Amino acid sequence: xxxxxxxxxxxxxxxxxxxxxxxxxxxxxxxxxxxxxxxxxxxxxxxxxxxxxxxxxxxxxxxxxxxxxxxxxxxxxxxxxxxxxxxxxxxxxxxxxxxxxxxxxxxxxxxxxxxxxxxxxxxxxxxxxxxxxxxxxxxxxxxxxxxxxxxxxxxxxxxxxxxxxxxxxxxxxxxxxxxxxxxxxxxxxxxxxxxxxxxxxxxxxxxxxxxxxxxxxxxxxxxxxxxxxxxxxxxxxxxxxxxxxxxxxxxxxxxxxxxxxxxxxxxxxxxxxxxxxxxxxxxxxx
Amino acid sequence: xxxxxxxxxxxxxxxxxxxxxxxxxxxxxxxxxxxxxxxxxxxxxxxxxxxxxxxxxxxxxxxxxxxxxxxxxxxxxxxxxxxxxxxxxxxxxxxxxxxxxxxxxxxxxxxxxxxxxxxxxxxxxxxxxxxxxxxxxxxxxxxxxxxxxxxxxxxxxxxxxxxxxxxxxxxxxxxxxxxxxxxxxxxxxxxxxxxxxxxxxxxxxxxxxxxxxxxxxxxxxx
Numbered sequence: 001x002x003x004x005x006x007x008x009x010x011x012x013x014x015x016x017x018x019x020x021x022x023x024x025x026x027x028x029x030x031x032x033x034x035x036x037x038x039x040x041x042x043x044x045x046x047x048x049x050x051x052x053x054x055x056x057x058x059x060x061x062x063x064x065x066x067x068x069x070x071x072x073x074x075x076x077x078x079x080x081x082x083x084x085x086x087x088x089x090x091x092x093x094x095x096x097x098x099x100x101x102x103x104x105x106x107x108x109x110x111x112x113x114x115x116x117x118x119x120x121x122x123x124x125x126x127x128x129x130x131x132x133x134x135x136x137x138x139x140x141x142x143x144x145x146x147x148x149x150x151x152x153x154x155x156x157x158x159x160x161x162x163x164x165x166x167x168x169x170x171x172x173x174x175x176x177x178x179x180x181x182x183x184x185x186x187x188x189x190x191x192x193x194x195x196x197x198x199x200x201x202x203x204x205x206x207x208x209x210x211x212x213x214x215x216x217x218x219x220x221x222x223x224x225x226x227x228x229x230x231x232x233x234x235x236x237x238x239x240x241x242x243x244x245x246x247x248x249x250x251x252x253x254x255x256x257x258x259x260x261x262x263x264x265x266x267x268x269x270x271x272x273x274x275x276x277x278x279x280x281x282x283x284x285x286x
Numbered sequence: 287x288x289x290x291x292x293x294x295x296x297x298x299x300x301x302x303x304x305x306x307x308x309x310x311x312x313x314x315x316x317x318x319x320x321x322x323x324x325x326x327x328x329x330x331x332x333x334x335x336x337x338x339x340x341x342x343x344x345x346x347x348x349x350x351x352x353x354x355x356x357x358x359x360x361x362x363x364x365x366x367x368x369x370x371x372x373x374x375x376x377x378x379x380x381x382x383x384x385x386x387x388x389x390x391x392x393x394x395x396x397x398x399x400x401x402x403x404x405x406x407x408x409x410x411x412x413x414x415x416x417x418x419x420x421x422x423x424x425x426x427x428x429x430x431x432x433x434x435x436x437x438x439x440x441x442x443x444x445x446x447x448x449x450x451x452x453x454x455x456x457x458x459x460x461x462x463x464x465x466x467x468x469x470x471x472x473x474x475x476x477x478x479x480x481x482x483x484x485x486x487x488x489x490x491x492x493x494x495x496x497x498x499x500x501x502x503x504x505x506x507x508x
Contacts, residue, residue, distance in 0.1 A: 145411070145443040177344050179327055179377045179445060194325065197380035219380045220444045 132188040140175035144221035316358025319501040324379035332504035336371035358502035369455035375447035384442025386426040394461035408450040411443035435481040442470040462503035
């Protein structure tokens, strides 16, 4: 019985039936008779309700009249359109109906995760939650724009005195101003890449800590760098990322439920795909 | 989106930290700028005491905040005989094109109540000079290879910083000043499309563009 209760198809049918029942209650009288459209009192109340929610006041008499008229127009076109088969082979309608089925599948997901489930999820997908490597560093900047031709010579000159030094040192006399500053604290690797370029960030990630090194080239010029501290990205404890883990866990459950429902439903069909004699397929997507 | 449009773009804020509060504070201060796409860094400060040496300071932003107001800020109470001066700086996108020039656009309300606007070149790359009329007429050039949708950073500058003073300041008139940073020409998306899909664009389609950044103004009120 327990396994039966977990059966997605059963859940699906139960939810489907509940929804159908609900719509049926409002729409029963309306749907019964071909060639006759009945707008039930419940439907009129429902239309008035929707109007009130949007406009924050109940509709006036003519407005309600208009709503009902519009609903009748909807119903006429809908019935006639379906009768003419316009809903078949329509990509928009197919997508919408598929979406509704997927929503139903999602409804089946229990929304609350237990502590153990979250911890297990975090442990099983650490790469999703791992924090980035961070760098605290300072740099001496030689501007390509300011120095032009003498940039390489100046860099060699500074390299001779600075490289290898193991104290941050007073570098105020060296180098040029850099618009974004000379010290960067606890800066994520991706920020370094965005500010200085990928190549620079990669090289900086590889240099030794606590001694002057360089020059490293960026698209702005040459840089001598002193890395004070490199903080390796780590897997945060569950408490620090609980919300993210919960969200990801829930999303994974949704995808799982949808997939399971699809598999179950699909099993009820024998699927035949016929090969056309000639079909153009490209080797691979570009 | 029409084909005549070049791009969407980026909005940037100078926030003290990457938090919701700091970003909203920055927007409230109007300390914001935008670009047509590249991640350029642009600084703009206005005050009464900026001097040429400030452009060589090691910490341009600190001088800016100490001596003046940032982009989006207000100036008033002009000291007698003084014109407003501005510290303006730009850093190119590290993976983008070099910079052609920095312009300051001044708008003011004339005595007859009509709105006036004038463009000044504040800094230009290379050895070009800015004339007495505040404009550099020589073009930065063009390295775009349209057929291959590529360009080289052999012209222009990676960064620019300068101090600019309003040469025609009238302390009795309301005015605003904003900055435009202009990149060297680069292939427009139409050039990338033409290359990628191997098609020929009609002659009226522009194939190059100059991406740019533009800041919030600094406002002067008498």
